Structures are given as structure tokens and as C-alpha cells.
Amino acid sequence: MSLRLSANESDREQVLTHLRAADAQFVPPLSQRVDLAAYATKLCAHAERDEAWQDGALVGLVATYCNDRDHGAYISNVSVLPALRGQGLGDALVRQALARARERRFPRVGLHLHPDNLAAFALYRRHGFVPGAVEGEQLTMTLTLDRP
Numbered sequence: 001m002s003l004r005l006s007a008n009e010s011d012r013e014q015v016l017t018h019l020r021a022a023d024a025q026f027v028p029p030l031s032q033r034v035d036l037a038a039y040a041t042k043l044c045a046h047a048e049r050d051e052a053w054q055d056g057a058l059v060g061l062v063a064t065y066c067n068d069r070d071h072g073a074y075i076s077n078v079s080v081l082p083a084l085r086g087q088g089l090g091d092a093l094v095r096q097a098l099a100r101a102r103e104r105r106f107p108r109v110g111l112h113l114h115p116d117n118l119a120a121f122a123l124y125r126r127h128g129f130v131p132g133a134v135e136g137e138q139l140t141m142t143l144t145l146d147r148p
């Protein structure tokens with residue numbers, strides 16, 4: 001079983017299937033915060049998608065909105081199927097997303113996560129994200145990008 005990284009190959013149904021399979025890894029589960037079908041549609045229409053594929057299945061996804069240079073890019077989703085977690089796949093996909101943001105000369109990348117999501121917090125800290133304010137139940141993290 002080999003993994004293959006790509007960008008923007010997935011369609012709405014593949015993203016939806018992936019989000020459903022990864023739902024429980026989110027803190028709290030993603031389906032408690034958003035309608036998964038609508039979210040999959042939005043990601044496919046408006047986000048850059050860095051993807052990991054195994055045997056034709058979408059097993060890892062980082063979705064980044066790159067449509068507001070003044071405010072920076074925004075990572076909306078990072079998910080790896082449970083069976084493949086802990087193998088560096090999330091790191092590889094985040095690196096790919098950050099490389100795109102740098103190439104497009106975004107000044108920074110932001111994201112939100114639940115403060116109890118320690119695995120996600122550690123992932124983002126490894127890539128240089130700095131924690132900021134807590135807004136409601138979401139912690140803001142930001143990475144100031146160096147130019148390519």
C-alpha cells in the first residue's frame with residue numbers, strides 16, 4: 001500500500017466520505033459543528049486541497065483558503081484517517097499547504113482549533129504556529145511566513 005500526495009484532485013463525494021471517516025478525530029467531532037455535506041461542497045468550491053491517497057481513497061486532507069492576501073491564508077481542515085495517524089502524513093500535508101502559501105506570497109497563515117485538541121496543537125507548533133487568543137471555544141494560531 002503506497003501513499004500518494006497530490007493537490008485538488010478530490011471531488012465533493014470523496015471529500016465527504018473522508019470527512020465522515022475522520023469525523024471522530026476532531027475535538028469536538030466535526031459533525032457537531034458543521035453540516036459535513038455542505039462543508040465538503042464549500043471546500044471543493046473554495047479551498048486549496050492538499051491530499052493523500054491510498055488505493056484510490058482519500059486518506060489525508062488539508063484544506064486552505066487562499067483568497068484574501070491581506071488577511072492571509074486560512075487552514076480550515078487538517079484530517080488524516082485514524083489508521084494512518086502518527087506516521088507523519090499530517091506533517092507532510094501541512095508542509096505542502098504552507099509551501100503553496102509561501103509561493104503565493106501570503107504574509108501569514110491562520111487557523112482555529114479547540115484548546116483540548118492536543119495532537120493538532122502539537123502539529124501546528126512543530127510548523128511554527130504561535131497560539132493567540134481564545135475566541136469562544138476556539139484557539140487562534142498564526143504563522144508568519146517568510147518569503148520564498
